[in-house]
Amino acid sequence: xxxxxxxxxxxxxxxxxxxxxxxxxxxxxxxxxxxxxxxxxxxxxxxxxxxxxxxxxxxxxxxxxxxxxxxxxxxxxxxxxxxxxxxxxxxxxxxxxxxxxxxxxxxxxxxxxxxxxxxxxxxxxxxxxxxxxxxxxxxxxxxxxxxxxxxxxxxxxxxxxxxxxxxxxxxxxxxxxxxxxxxxxxxxxxxxxxxxxxxxxxxxxxxxxxxxxxxxxxxxxxxxxxxxxxxxxxxxxxxxxxxxxxxxxxxxxxxxxxxxxxxxxxxxxxxxx
Amino acid sequence: xxxxxxxxxxxxxxxxxxxxxxxxxxxxxxxxxxxxxxxxxxxxxxxxxxxxxxxxxxxxxxxxxxxxxxxxxxxxxxxxxxxxxxxxxxxxxxxxxxxxxxxxxxxxxxxxxxxxxxxxxxxxxxxxxxxxxxxxxxxxxxxxxxxxxxxxxxxxxxxxx
Ligand SMILES: Cc1cc2nc3c(=O)[nH]c(=O)nc-3n(C[C@H](O)[C@H](O)[C@H](O)COP(=O)(O)OP(=O)(O)OC[C@H]3O[C@@H](n4cnc5c(N)ncnc54)[C@H](O)[C@@H]3O)c2cc1C
Ligand code: FES
Ligand code: FES
Numbered sequence: 001x002x003x004x005x006x007x008x009x010x011x012x013x014x015x016x017x018x019x020x021x022x023x024x025x026x027x028x029x030x031x032x033x034x035x036x037x038x039x040x041x042x043x044x045x046x047x048x049x050x051x052x053x054x055x056x057x058x059x060x061x062x063x064x065x066x067x068x069x070x071x072x073x074x075x076x077x078x079x080x081x082x083x084x085x086x087x088x089x090x091x092x093x094x095x096x097x098x099x100x101x102x103x104x105x106x107x108x109x110x111x112x113x114x115x116x117x118x119x120x121x122x123x124x125x126x127x128x129x130x131x132x133x134x135x136x137x138x139x140x141x142x143x144x145x146x147x148x149x150x151x152x153x154x155x156x157x158x159x160x161x162x163x164x165x166x167x168x169x170x171x172x173x174x175x176x177x178x179x180x181x182x183x184x185x186x187x188x189x190x191x192x193x194x195x196x197x198x199x200x201x202x203x204x205x206x207x208x209x210x211x212x213x214x215x216x217x218x219x220x221x222x223x224x225x226x227x228x229x230x231x232x233x234x235x236x237x238x239x240x241x242x243x244x245x246x247x248x249x250x251x252x253x254x255x256x257x258x259x260x261x262x263x264x265x266x267x268x269x270x271x272x273x
Numbered sequence: 274x275x276x277x278x279x280x281x282x283x284x285x286x287x288x289x290x291x292x293x294x295x296x297x298x299x300x301x302x303x304x305x306x307x308x309x310x311x312x313x314x315x316x317x318x319x320x321x322x323x324x325x326x327x328x329x330x331x332x333x334x335x336x337x338x339x340x341x342x343x344x345x346x347x348x349x350x351x352x353x354x355x356x357x358x359x360x361x362x363x364x365x366x367x368x369x370x371x372x373x374x375x376x377x378x379x380x381x382x383x384x385x386x387x388x389x390x391x392x393x394x395x396x397x398x399x400x401x402x403x404x405x406x407x408x409x410x411x412x413x414x415x416x417x418x419x420x421x422x423x424x425x426x427x428x429x430x431x432x433x434x
Binding site: 001002003004005006007008010031034035038039041042051053055056080084103104105106107109110188189190 | 277279295296297298299302318319320323326329332333334335338339340342343345346389392393396406407408409410411412
């Protein structure tokens with residue numbers, strides 16, 4: 001399986017990447033780690049005319065900086081860098097942990113945080129972490145930079161609020177060291193989650209993986225926790241308003257059941273009785 | 274130069290190679306077909322099996338999930354060049370351990386398994402049986418000789434199984 005032919009542009013900077021996007025318009029597709037894009041291109045589900053490779057851009061687009069009560073992460077930071085960062089483990093342990101359970105080590109060496117978010121797959125782990133943390137994403141385009149709240153970013157199946165001529169440059173999450181947990185349910189360690197639940201700050205932020213067409217915030221659970229509910233009471237609302245996918249791993253009822261069980265476990269582990 | 278081909282300079286096992294490939298050429302095919310290093314196998318072609326695992330700048334990567342053009346500027350090590358990265362003139366300690374512990378049967382998964390294991394031991398200093406099993410989850414052995422593979426990795430890591 002070999003991708004359809006395309007032209008290749010290696011961008012040396014964010015400016016070069018934006019210029020290439022502007023020049024090639026709809027034909028162009030950004031590539032960071034390529035670990036979502038290349039599999040899709042091999043199946044020819046995606047056939048860009050021009051691939052703009054941003055994977056070698058360094059500087060501000062890569063790395064983790066704790067800046068007061070905000071953690072700023074370059075969009076091109078790889079999963080394995082998040083996993084091993086002592087700064088991130090101290091300032092936002094949920095995100096460091098979630099990065100460590102993505103795929104297998106070889107995937108984590110190549111995949112990037114920005115790529116995982118821009119890909120907007122409801123089965124992915126990192127979008128759920130950023131949602132539960134109440135993070136935001138910084139996009140740079142021809143008109144300058146804008147900041148998008150994670151809760152406004154995921155607009156549909158594999159669709160995001162990013163415009164085709166925009167580059168994600170940074171991901172921002174609050175410093176968050178309150179009770180947290182991530183429950184990823186799958187059958188083998190490297191697999192995607194059948195369902196997963198992320199909890200931050202003792203239950204203030206709760207999000208769901210693979211429970212709909214986008215990564216989801218479990219707002220009903222968050223509201224119940226804010227209203228003083230117990231973990232069991234709040235978790236009973238985990239599947240409220242969701243439309244879980246059906247596949248070989250399970251039907252919608254099974255996924256709803258998993259969401260409730262995993263949410264209760266995650267809330268308990270995050271310190272809510 | 275054929276239509277659409279580009280020149281790519283790859284550093285593989287310490288040697289620089291200049292090849293002509295189309296941008297869509299996967300790294301594993303460039304290694305096997307353009308450079309002639311056929312020790313890197315293709316198992317699944319869908320990023321699942323790890324037979325194509327190589328080292329890119331010292332860390333494991335699935336070469337069926339990289340374009341050859343992406344690898345320009347990186348240092349690549351394949352199974353053919355692994356022994357030379359260790360001291361002494363014999364096998365690499367991980368190859369030695371696979372040999373000693375009988376960590377292979379047909380050998381198809383072995384190049385990828387060994388390179389993934391070298392990277393794993395380097396990346397995670399506190400390995401134990403469970404962590405090796407999880408760390409090698411992206412490498413499948415269709416002969417299912419996992420028990421001896423795990424023993425080999427722990428032996429090479431100095432955590433006698
Ligand atoms: C075998 C395997 C197992 C995996 N298992 C998991 C798993 O368990 N959990 C999980 O969450 N993920 C998993 N993944 C996906 C992996 O995490 C990907 O790395 C990630 O989803 C995409 O990151 P990337 O940098 O590789 O993006 P790419 O593939 O390069 O790009 C993905 C998309 O994002 C866009 N994009 C990339 N960077 C930017 C940017 N800076 N600005 C704007 N758009 C951008 C691209 O145009 C493309 O549309 C797995 C992948 C593989 C191959
Ligand atoms: S051939 Fe690359 S992972 Fe199977
Ligand atoms: S030894 Fe045969 S596939 Fe692993």
